[in-house]
Amino acid sequence: NAGVTQTPKFQVLKTGQSMTLQCAQDMNHEYMSWYRQDPGMGLRLIHYSVGAGITDQGEVPNGYNVSRSTTEDFPLRLLSAAPSQTSVYFCASRPGADSYNEQFFGPGTRLTVL
Amino acid sequence: GQQLNQSPQSMFIQEGEDVSMNCTSSSIFNTWLWYKQDPGEGPVLLIALYKAGELTSNGRLTAQFGITRKDSFLNISASIPSDVGIYFCAGLAGAQKLVFGQGTRLTINP
Numbered sequence: 001n002a003g004v005t006q007t008p009k010f011q012v013l014k015t016g017q018s019m020t021l022q023c024a025q026d027m028n029h030e031y032m033s034w035y036r037q038d039p040g041m042g043l044r045l046i047h048y049s050v051g052a053g054i055t056d057q058g059e060v061p062n063g064y065n066v067s068r069s070t071t072e073d074f075p076l077r078l079l080s081a082a083p084s085q086t087s088v089y090f091c092a093s094r095p096g097a098d099s100y101n102e103q104f105f106g107p108g109t110r111l112t113v114l
Numbered sequence: 115g116q117q118l119n120q121s122p123q124s125m126f127i128q129e130g131e132d133v134s135m136n137c138t139s140s141s142i143f144n145t146w147l148w149y150k151q152d153p154g155e156g157p158v159l160l161i162a163l164y165k166a167g168e169l170t171s172n173g174r175l176t177a178q179f180g181i182t183r184k185d186s187f188l189n190i191s192a193s194i195p196s197d198v199g200i201y202f203c204a205g206l207a208g209a210q211k212l213v214f215g216q217g218t219r220l221t222i223n224p
Contacts, residue, residue, distance in 0.1 A: 004156075040123075040216055040217075041216055042118065042120075042202055042204070042213070042214025042215050042216050042217060043157070043202070043204075043212075043214045044214070045211055045212065048211075058211065059211070090156050090157070092156070100145060100147055100159075100162060100206065100212070101147075101159065101162040103159065104156075105156030105157050105158070106156050107154070107155055107156055108154070108155070108156055
């Protein structure tokens with residue numbers, strides 16, 4: 001098992017550009033989520049999905065879109081990047097909504113918006 | 115919204131020393147989780163706590179779920195160089211959304 005994989009590892013964007021952060025898991029987990037991590041702050045939930053075809057907003061969803069067409073993939077889209085979206089982004093997956101003891105995080109994508 | 119206050123923000127210790135860090139909140143949580151994050155990696159779960167008063171160990175790590183359900187602490191005994199990293203607490207109050215603390219950065223002098 002590769003676990004949770006994220007691409008790219010690093011990305012630099014200009015303000016206004018769009019891009020998609022990829023996340024994939026090969027553990028057949030139903031629950032996937034996206035977090036952002038900023039200096040001096042804990043991880044904050046952006047969007048999450050309880051299964052294919054179902055997504056919902058987290059704590060800081062503005063400026064981000066998600067979709068879940070398959071169990072394996074959960075891409076995060078930035079429609080028009082802003083400097084405030086400079087952050088490290090982590091994708092996570094777990095078998096079900098309550099199985100936090102089996103939650104795995106990806107290695108992260110470090111995004112800089114100029 | 116719910117917030118967790120994690121302290122200390124950073125620690126500089128000598129190898130072999132014991133470490134203690136804690137998280138407090140004004141809100142009640144049903145689950146407490148402790149994670150460690152190495153540089154350039156995602157967080158990895160260390161210990162999960164599900165019941166008020168619960169004390170759980172994982173090797174040299176011990177964590178407790180506070181009786182009031184508003185706090186938790188993590189202890190590391192006899193620290194070693196590979197303990198270096200950022201430690202996060204996280205609480206779950208319901209609605210399947212974790213709230214994370216700000217992290218404690220641990221640095222160890224050999």
